[in-house]
Amino acid sequence: MNNSYDIVIIGAGYAGLVCARVAAQRGLKVLVIEKKAEAGIQLHTTGIIVKEAADELHIPKEFTRKVHGVRLYAPGMKRFDLDSPGYYFLAADTRGLLRWLAEQAAGAGAELVFGQAFDGARREGDEIVLDKPSIRARYLVGADGARSQVARCFGLGVNTRMLVGVETEFEGVEGVEQDRLNCFLDSNLAPGYIGWAVPGVGVTQVGLAGRLGEKPSTEALIEKLRDVYDFSNARVVERRSGPIPVGGMVRPFAAERVLLVGDAAGLVSPLTAGGIHPAFRYGRRAAQVISDHLLDNGPDPGLVLAREYPRYRWKALLRRSLDRDPPNWFYDWTLGLPPMRAFAQLVYFHRKGLKTRAGWRDLLRWRR
Ligand SMILES: Cc1cc2nc3c(=O)[nH]c(=O)nc-3n(C[C@H](O)[C@H](O)[C@H](O)COP(=O)(O)OP(=O)(O)OC[C@H]3O[C@@H](n4cnc5c(N)ncnc54)[C@H](O)[C@@H]3O)c2cc1C
Incomplete structure (x- = not known):
């Protein structure tokens, strides 16, 4: 040197x-x-x-x-699929x-x-x-x-201001939708953020984040996910965690x-x-x-x-509202409404998520 x-x-x-x-x-x-x-x-x-x-x-x-898409679960596990043609994420x-x-x-x-x-x-x-x-x-x-x-x-x-993220990487989890980021809203498990199950490259990554000082528990999320995924043959490959500045x-x-x-x-x-x-x-x-x-x-x-x-x-403004931990009933109630769906499209796919005028109008349409 x-x-x-x-x-x-x-x-x-x-x-x-x-x-x-x-x-x-x-x-x-x-x-x-x-x-x-x-x-x-x-x-x-x-x-x-x-x-x-x-x-x-x-x-x-x-x-x-x-x-290619997102599957967003409300706390009560009602699910919504979000897409934006031409858009994708890379695991x-x-x-x-x-x-x-x-x-x-x-x-x-x-x-x-x-x-x-x-x-x-x-x-x-x-x-x-x-x-x-x-x-x-x-x-x-x-x-x-x-x-x-x-x-x-x-x-x-x-x-x-930071969140803390924790994640377990598994082999052998069955039932995870393979072409979507599977995201879970739950203010009790992931205060201020979400949980996820990502179909990764040869593995499934299950994790969640929450405010620093309230370390979220992957075990609690996995317990909840047993209703939708089969962990009976799952093998832990790696565990990880880290701070996320927000x-x-x-x-x-x-x-x-x-x-x-x-x-x-x-x-x-x-x-x-x-x-x-x-x-x-x-x-x-x-x-x-x-x-x-x-x-x-x-x-x-x-x-x-x-x-x-x-x-x-x-985004900083919206972070402040997430930091107030909207109660789970609020997510369960609003997630099916057009403005929430349109907002979720905007968060995941940015402007491309609301390509049409109808998409933008949905942001203001508070009736199903
Ligand atoms: C659980 C979790 C999940 C996440 N998931 C996503 C995601 O899916 N998508 C996304 O976009 N972002 C995600 N993020 C955020 C993303 O990981 C970071 O924003 C990204 O890693 C930042 O890259 P960086 O190079 O700035 O820092 P880092 O990736 O943190 O790299 C910093 C490097 O510096 C080294 N280092 C630190 N201190 C020293 C020192 N004193 N001397 C020498 N070397 C040092 C570290 O070892 C490390 O290699 C996630 C974060 C966490 C915690």
């Missing part, structure tokens, strides 16, 4: 690896430092990739399977995908160091200096997740020669808790604007991205 780099990126997750690949492709000397022993282990995500992200990053087919083999992203970054020329935790750095003149390993960098990127050490080290904003972008997210991306920057939808698409998108943008700055005297990356990072205003 040389000790002088254009960019040092902390974290080999989605944001860090995409950033590393693009920065190396642009001719920068890049180092990624990751505390885990290798890419794609100790996962903490379900890994659903929305179509918009799949359109931006061409992921080899072997790591994903398409899922992913996240281990394989992260390993592939690491290979892509290395193939583009980035150096990756695994098994090394970042634990501090300082600014010295025009450089950022790390002691362990002994490194000098012209720019430091914090892609180190929801509890970013880089943010703390440089006095940047940190995530305060408070929106942290402030400040950048300082001189230091920038946060992905979960570290709070780039997660406060409503859907999806962070993979923003990690891809802004990982790439961070690499582009930093290379413009370092190679071509371009503007300050922090200022450029301050105009581009999403504000999530209406």
Whole structure:
């Protein structure tokens, strides 16, 4: 390992690896430092990739399977199917995908160091200096997740509002609809969020999220799901959990020669808790604007991205209403009504979910 780099990126997750690949492709000397022993282990995500992200990053087919719709269950288990022609989600083999992203970054020329935790750095003149390993960098990127050490080290904003997600990956669960994300509304089991059963790549991923401090129980969800799925031959492959920032972008997210991306920057939808698409998108943008700055005297990356990072205003507003835990009877009562269905279409498929005028009108039609 040389000790002088254009960019040092902390974290080999989605944001860090995409950033590393693009920065190396642009001719920068890049180092990624990751505390885990290798890419794609100790996962903490379900890994659903929305179509918009799949359109931006061409992921080899072997790591994903398409899922075309959503089956949304009310707390009383009445179900509703939601679709949007042409739209799909990708369930992913996240281990394989992260390993592939690491290979892509290395193939583009980035150096990756695994098994090394970042634990501090300082600014010295025009450089950022790390002691362990002994490194000098012209720019430091914090892609180190929801509890970013880089943010703390440089006095940047940190995530305060979080959900906690827990998930069990199974083989051998029977009866799960294979072409839909199966989602379960239940304010008792998943306060502030939902539960899910995702037909993954060769596995079924069953999980739920709720507010931090009220760790949700996968066992309780599975107990409820025994009415609809057969777990008698199910074998647990892996269990995982992790925090999900839902408070929106942290402030400040950048300082001189230091920038946060992905979960570290709070780039997660406060409503859907999806962070993979923003990690891809802004990982790439961070690499582009930093290379413009370092190679071509371009503007300050922090200022450029301050105009581009999403504000999530209406999603943050809706997050506040979910935080009030609408009672289960409310979901049971309203889910069949056109406005709720239209709203659910909007949440899962964005504007494409309400393609027709009738779809938009449904948002205001409070009669069945
Ligand atoms: C249970 C759960 C389910 C989820 N499901 C989905 C989903 O289906 N779809 C979706 O879009 N989003 C989902 N999310 C959110 C999504 O996983 C994150 O938004 C996404 O992983 C963010 O990517 P990232 O690269 O910013 O951070 P991370 O994926 O967290 O990667 C950060 C990396 O930094 C490393 N790191 C941390 N600290 C240090 C340090 N000090 N030194 C060196 N390395 C360090 C970590 O080991 C990690 O590899 C889910 C989250 C959870 C918890």
